[in-house]
Amino acid sequence: MSGIWRCVDAYEWVELPNTLGMVMHADGGYLGSKPYAASGKYIQRMSDYCGACRYKVSSAEEDNSCPFNSLYWHFIQRHRGRFGKHPRMGMVYKAWERMAPARRRAILQRAEALLDDIENL
Ligand code: SF4
Incomplete structure (x- = not known):
């Protein structure tokens, strides 16, 4: 064959x-059982896509930050009720909770701005 x-x-x-x-x-x-969602940082680690990209993969909250970073955390936060107690997601939620509240707010604001203007990414 x-x-x-x-x-x-x-x-x-x-x-x-x-x-x-x-x-x-x-x-x-x-x-x-674990959602196969990935941040930009993960995409960078697993590929060579980010080198020439106009977005900054090391950032999640700045205006030029990689959309996958803030949208990843937005997804995690939005689905906390579903995945928050999942044994394979514990580290992810711990990492989210370790971030300063102001940073978490900035990341979610960046994600909301991206979702509001998703057609122009
Ligand atoms: S949008 Fe750009 S920086 Fe973000 S994962 Fe894709 S190639 Fe990398």
Whole structure:
């Protein structure tokens, strides 16, 4: 079997559960109980995308900060009721709570501004 047919064959048992189910959390946590959400810092660590980007990946609250950073924390905060007690999310919520309240507010404000103007990112 050639490589292309293996990929096509894998669509239903790999692409649907992993790409659509786990990554998009579209299965409601059936396979991947932890949401596969990532900050810009994680994207930077796992790729070479950020080098030439106009956004500042090291920042989450400045006007030119990477959108993925503030939107990640916005997602975490927005879904605290659902994921706050999840054993695999404890470190994430601890990191969020360790931030100074003023910084958390600034991050959420940056995320709200991005969401209000999402078409122009
Ligand atoms: S928006 Fe830019 S800085 Fe942020 S993760 Fe993407 S490439 Fe990196």
